Amino acid sequence: MTHNLRLWLVGPVIAILLCGTGITYGQTSTTDELYAEIGFNFYTGDYGTNTDTDTYTVPLTLGYSPSQLWDFYLSIPYIHQSASTAVTVAGKPIRVKKNLTGGKSKITEQYIDTASHSGLGDICLGGSYTVFRETSDAPAVYALANIKFPTADEEKGLGTGEYDYCLGVGLDKKINKWTLFGNAKYNIIGSPGGIDLDNFFSMTAGVSHQCATAFKGSVSIYAAESASAESDSPLEISLSGGYIIDKDNKASVYVTKGLSDGSPDYGIGAALTHYF
DSSP: OOHHHHHHHHHHHHHHHTTOOOSSTTOOOOTTEEEEEEEEEEEEEOTTSSSOEEEEEEEEEEEEESSSSEEEEEEEEEEEEOSOSEEEETTEEEEOOBOTTSOOOSSOHHHHHHOOEEEEOOEEEEEEEEEEOOOSSSOEEEEEEEEEEOOSOGGGTSOOSSOEEEEEEEEEEEETTEEEEEEEEEEEOOOOTTBOOOOEEEEEEEEEEEEETTEEEEEEEEEEOOSSTTSOOOEEEEEEEEEEEETTEEEEEEEEEESSTTSOSEEEEEEEEEEO
């Protein structure tokens, strides 16, 4: 990515980040709300190869909602990834192949193929701004953005060693106890020398139901273009649930099933959130 293009991208991303990021679709933020969340995620899959890749992440997320219109967060993950031919791109492993004519890369076959590795993942700063509030006839509409900082070790396959950017739009609409939600994003991926990675579109669509006063369940589908010619396009379905423990604490769990070789075979996760 050229220096001028990076500058062009940073402007609108930072503008939205100054407004913050939405925490959960269908959940209205309160004024001056601060939260901390600790999570655990596990994914496993062969991604179209003969070798399973197991990925464990423990993200620490700090969020702040200055008002009902904007939110922001900072996510700091710890990653463990088993020996594989995958590299973590945009938070998930994908299958890659070295471009032998494209220059040297710190992501070498030695690290990609033969060893398990752990360490700090890529730190992500994200934000959203409520462009239109929900009305009786129309959904709420959000502008979304995030920047991924290359803090993960690319030599271990835990990241690419490059900055990534994401711009998108999200929406949700409440209908009694149901909430329809979705987003569409354009992901701009930095490619290290010797590895061919592509920018890609991604979309999420789902529905949630307020099953009880303290419990909400949801189902969603995620689809995206592939970031690598060596990998299939991701497609997966997820079931999740959130439980309000008390006014300051919330617990959530999810399970996901991959529907293509571009997604993990399955994944599970949980998180605890504390509001200050």
